[in-house]
Amino acid sequence: MPADRDDSPGRESNQNAAISRRSFLKGTGLAVAAAGVAPGRALAGPGSDQEEVPVFGPGPVPIRFELNGEEVRVEVEPATTLLDLLRDRLDLTGSKRVCDRGSCGACTVQVNGRAVASCSILAVDVTGQKVRTIEGLSSAEGELSPLQQAFVDHDALQCGFCTPGMVMSCQALLERNPKPDRPAIAAGIAGNICRCGTYQNVFEAVEQASGQGGGK
Amino acid sequence: MRSFKMAQPRSLAGALAVLGGDDDKVRALAGGTDLLGLIKDRIAAPEMLVNLKGIDGLGEITETARGLEIGALVKLADLAEDARLRVGWPAIHQSLLETATPQLRNVGTLGGNLCQRPRCWYFRNEHYDCKKKGGTRCFAHDGENEYHAVYGNGICCIVHPSNLAGPMIAQEAIIEVAGPEGRREVTAEAFFTSPDEDVLRENQLAPGELVVRVILPPASPKARSVYVETRERQSFDWALCGVSVVLTMADQEIEAARVVFNAVAPVPLRRHDLEGMLEGRRLNEATVDKVCLAAPLGANPLEQNAYKLTLMKAVLRRALNRLKESAR
Numbered sequence: 001m002p003a004d005r006d007d008s009p010g011r012e013s014n015q016n017a018a019i020s021r022r023s024f025l026k027g028t029g030l031a032v033a034a035a036g037v038a039p040g041r042a043l044a045g046p047g048s049d050q051e052e053v054p055v056f057g058p059g060p061v062p063i064r065f066e067l068n069g070e071e072v073r074v075e076v077e078p079a080t081t082l083l084d085l086l087r088d089r090l091d092l093t094g095s096k097r098v099c100d101r102g103s104c105g106a107c108t109v110q111v112n113g114r115a116v117a118s119c120s121i122l123a124v125d126v127t128g129q130k131v132r133t134i135e136g137l138s139s140a141e142g143e144l145s146p147l148q149q150a151f152v153d154h155d156a157l158q159c160g161f162c163t164p165g166m167v168m169s170c171q172a173l174l175e176r177n178p179k180p181d182r183p184a185i186a187a188g189i190a191g192n193i194c195r196c197g198t199y200q201n202v203f204e205a206v207e208q209a210s211g212q213g214g215g216k
Numbered sequence: 217m218r219s220f221k222m223a224q225p226r227s228l229a230g231a232l233a234v235l236g237g238d239d240d241k242v243r244a245l246a247g248g249t250d251l252l253g254l255i256k257d258r259i260a261a262p263e264m265l266v267n268l269k270g271i272d273g274l275g276e277i278t279e280t281a282r283g284l285e286i287g288a289l290v291k292l293a294d295l296a297e298d299a300r301l302r303v304g305w306p307a308i309h310q311s312l313l314e315t316a317t318p319q320l321r322n323v324g325t326l327g328g329n330l331c332q333r334p335r336c337w338y339f340r341n342e343h344y345d346c347k348k349k350g351g352t353r354c355f356a357h358d359g360e361n362e363y364h365a366v367y368g369n370g371i372c373c374i375v376h377p378s379n380l381a382g383p384m385i386a387q388e389a390i391i392e393v394a395g396p397e398g399r400r401e402v403t404a405e406a407f408f409t410s411p412d413e414d415v416l417r418e419n420q421l422a423p424g425e426l427v428v429r430v431i432l433p434p435a436s437p438k439a440r441s442v443y444v445e446t447r448e449r450q451s452f453d454w455a456l457c458g459v460s461v462v463l464t465m466a467d468q469e470i471e472a473a474r475v476v477f478n479a480v481a482p483v484p485l486r487r488h489d490l491e492g493m494l495e496g497r498r499l500n501e502a503t504v505d506k507v508c509l510a511a512p513l514g515a516n517p518l519e520q521n522a523y524k525l526t527l528m529k530a531v532l533r534r535a536l537n538r539l540k541e542s543a544r
């Protein structure tokens with residue numbers, strides 16, 4: 001899905017914003033004019049033959065997105081992953097870094113409801129999107145969500161290191177499929193590796209949270 | 217991660233203008249699930265990424281007179297959920313369900329999947345200056361090669377990492393490419409290139425060119441297709457060996473066949489010999505036995521990967537049996 005134009009990183013629609021995309025670009029002097037490329041070819045879309053391509057970074061660039069229901073505005077380098085931003089800058093250390101390569105699921109968060117490996121996407125790419133981390137599941141008073149409670153009830157964790165990511169994958173699954181059967185749960189957590197082997201208990205926890213027995 | 221600049225074009229023309237053509241310095245960024253790993257592992261060190269995600273018109277799936285047209289920026293998860301794909305191009309659909317993890321399919325794109333770099337552990341390790349990185353040796357050839365190629369492994373032993381590449385060839389996909397010179401179309405079969413053509417790349421994209429669309433021509437109503445793979449883990453994993461089979465049936469007889477293995481060679485391995493053995497025959501047990509026996513013909517296994525020859529027979533048998541059952 002192409003990002004909304006007004007949501008592009010570095011752009012601030014707020015007149016009071018310290019750095020607008022345009023002034024940022026002027027500041028770096030890096031905008032590249034695409035005019036004159038491929039003359040007469042079918043490449044250019046309507047009006048795009050005059051496109052000035054904004055270039056930002058490598059220094060920090062302002063971004064804005066929704067994090068656990070609240071708007072966040074920060075400046076990040078383009079080379080910052082969402083996981084780096086969450087853990088190192090925003091102090092949300094629930095999302096874990098294990099492989100940092102998309103292969104374990106410990107860093108799983110939701111972006112617009114979908115499970116995503118936060119180590120493997122750039123922070124600038126969540127501009128204008130809704131991000132939810134494990135910290136966003138419980139209520140403001142600290143009351144566990146039904147899914148979190150089900151994990152506790154079913155001992156669906158041992159060392160707990162995979163757990164935040166595992167819970168976020170299950171949360172994303174339940175939002176798309178409120179009554180998943182076992183194969184659907186297995187497919188939903190296929191990207192989350194638990195070296196303690198809690199999978200069986202995770203199945204039961206998801207079944208409880210989705211009102212399909214599994215209760216204790 | 218090493219820092220980089222980011223260009224945010226709104227149009228294809230803008231993207232092509234900033235890409236320029238120096239692959240080492242400027243790279244296209246789609247979902248980033250492969251590229252960011254390459255940068256973290258210091259295999260790629262681009263100074264600038266060109267973010268394709270803001271480009272209009274590359275994120276859609278449309279049905280046209282030519283078939284199903286899929287923009288390069290369509291996410292794997294969205295493609296996997298497309299009912300037209302599931303019904304019309306089952307091998308591609310099935311291979312998608314076995315690709316990576318839910319988290320990665322939610323971010324990774326079709327274009328990125330087809331253009332991802334190989335997973336050979338020597339290639340992915342900055343300390344091995346292998347041929348694929350411009351060096352003079354293939355370390356896998358006499359090294360740890362259990363996941364490597366059993367065909368076409370003389371120069372470099374990678375297997376092509378994309379699950380989709382094989383079924384795209386089996387289902388006769390056309391890949392539309394755009395570059396500074398304009399647009400061109402190439403069959404999926406011609407798109408992927410072997411190390412003897414150029415060991416530094418896995419497809420025929422010139423530097424600065426982009427995949428913009430994949431076109432799936434309508435399958436014949438008489439065609440049946442399937443994708444089967446094996447892997448070490450039940451949850452997500454790379455395929456150890458996979459096969460895509462498309463059979464066009466005339467009554468009980470196989471009129472035309474396409475058989476493409478993946479994860480056994482540096483490019484998806486189309487097997488004209490097996491196709492010839494299937495064509496003109498009935499799809500029965502005798503045919504299946506005969507063709508499966510011939511599946512590993514011509515293979516040249518390395519020290520640790522002869523097991524893939526057995527897997528080739530097994531996945532082909534499963535694939536043909538599935539088609540046999542669905543024919544009843």
Ligand SMILES: Cc1cc2nc3c(=O)[nH]c(=O)nc-3n(C[C@H](O)[C@H](O)[C@H](O)COP(=O)(O)OP(=O)(O)OC[C@H]3O[C@@H](n4cnc5c(N)ncnc54)[C@H](O)[C@@H]3O)c2cc1C
Nearest residue numbers: 103246247248249250251316324325327328329331379427
């Ligand atoms: C843990 C793990 C497991 C995986 N398992 C599998 C698996 O089982 N099967 C499988 O097939 N894949 C697997 N993958 C790979 C995954 O499918 C790819 O990483 C993903 O599809 C890449 O898409 P992307 O949009 O994120 O690409 P990016 O990372 O953005 O790009 C990948 C490469 O392609 C180039 N590129 C991107 N888009 C285009 C375009 N339109 N035109 C030209 N060049 C382009 C980029 O410059 C880059 O070099 C796995 C990956 C990981 C990390």
Ligand code: FES
Nearest residue numbers: 098100104105119
């Ligand atoms: S830390 Fe992100 S998937 Fe492992």
Ligand code: FES
Nearest residue numbers: 158160194195196
């Ligand atoms: S509970 Fe220890 S890794 Fe899952």
